[in-house]
Amino acid sequence: MxxxxxxxxxxxxxxxxxxxxxxxxxxxxxxxxxxxxxxxxxxxxxxxxxxxxxxxxxxxxxxxxxxxxxxxxxxxxxxxYVFEPEVSSRVLQTTRSFEQFVNFIHCTDDTFYIRKRTEASLSYENRILTACTERGDVETALANNEMRCSKISFFGELNHLMQMKNELNDLFTGAIETFISDKDCLDVMPLNVxxxxxxxxxxxxxxxxxxxxxxxxxxxxxxxxxxxxxxxxxxxxxxxxxxxxxxxxxxxxxxxxxxxxxxxxxxxx
Missing domain, CATH: 3.40.50.1000 (HAD superfamily/HAD-like)
Incomplete structure (x- = not known):
């Protein structure tokens, strides 16, 4: 039943x-x-x-x-569940070179952040139903455990997201989970979440x-x-x-x- x-x-x-x-x-x-x-x-x-x-x-x-x-x-x-502070900070540092993606940092208290708001980010922000906060020092805040990150989302073209997914899985083996959660979204999660x-x-x-x-x-x-x-x-x-x-x-x-x-x-x- x-x-x-x-x-x-x-x-x-x-x-x-x-x-x-x-x-x-x-x-x-x-x-x-x-x-x-x-x-x-x-x-x-x-x-x-x-x-x-x-x-x-x-x-x-x-x-x-x-x-x-x-x-x-x-x-x-x-x-x-949250990332180890050093892991979430390193993920963001590693993905800085992927400028074609818009990414958001989510916390378990349902706040979410972006390094810098751009014209490209606005359409993705509008898909999320609560307000986003701009924070330029996000990597430092994560490394210092000032923010408890539970999910990092990347938005962009699917083929490029798949490429980044594979690269992140290679670089962070045994430290993260990755999921394609929508046609244009890659979610990076703490290990075993x-x-x-x-x-x-x-x-x-x-x-x-x-x-x-x-x-x-x-x-x-x-x-x-x-x-x-x-x-x-x-x-x-x-x-x-x-x-x-x-x-x-x-x-x-x-x-x-x-x-x-x-x-x-x-x-x-």
Missing amino acids: IKLIVSDLDGTLMNHARQIEKRDLDAIESALNEDLELCIASGRMYSEIKMIMQQLTERYYAIGQNGATVYNKEIELLAS SKGVGLSLLMSKLGLHPSEVACIGDSFNDLSMFAITEHSYAMSSSHAEIKQKASYTVQSVAEAIDHILTYNRSLQQ
């Missing part, structure tokens, strides 16, 4: 207009009415998750920043077996969740590799939830 539904936001539950379709909201309400729980798992900060989910009156669990923060339904922080790790912690807190959890997602940062449950749903617009790793492919969250509820009802017959 599936007891927890975990959904990604961007490209999954949330459309390109930053809206949740009524059919998906109705499906979530139906699942909650049948005593299932909901968890939102996103690369976004928890403050953004709350803004996007305002349409939902029921409470939910949340995994933010690709697993760097985990919250219960009472909005209590269950866990948070992912949505899957955050979900595993939540499952442990709730006493759930992997067979009691279903995950819905569309990007590479969702694969760590797919790996720990047999009930995984990839959006039809996902990359072929993501669909290959999922148990099912669906057009919408509503379709996935309908499949989940049908599965649960079949076990009750």
